[in-house]
Amino acid sequence: MNTAIYVIEYCTLPLGNSVAEGRRALIRNMWTERIQGEKCNVEVWQVLLAVRALVLPPTEYTDNWLKFASLCRQSGRISQARSTLGIRKPEN
Numbered sequence: 001m002n003t004a005i006y007v008i009e010y011c012t013l014p015l016g017n018s019v020a021e022g023r024r025a026l027i028r029n030m031w032t033e034r035i036q037g038e039k040c041n042v043e044v045w046q047v048l049l050a051v052r053a054l055v056l057p058p059t060e061y062t063d064n065w066l067k068f069a070s071l072c073r074q075s076g077r078i079s080q081a082r083s084t085l086g087i088r089k090p091e092n
Helices: 003-012 018-037 042-052 058-074 078-085
Strands: none
Touching: 003 018, 003 042, 018 042, 018 058, 042 058, 058 078
């Protein structure tokens, strides 16, 4: 199923319904498994995290954002790693 369809489904599931909450949990788990199964590629991870951020705050999956920041750093994208972590460049 297309990722956009999962985003729409996640957003349109009724609140307070145990079946809907179970479906939301299933979608979140699917997203987690998918990102963990991807190669350590900044571009791929960036897209997957951006899609997830449409429906979930980054505080709900900080481990993935930390891994992404690490991937950015390892790829020489220091400013992107800092931005991901919310770290400003020190002023001289």
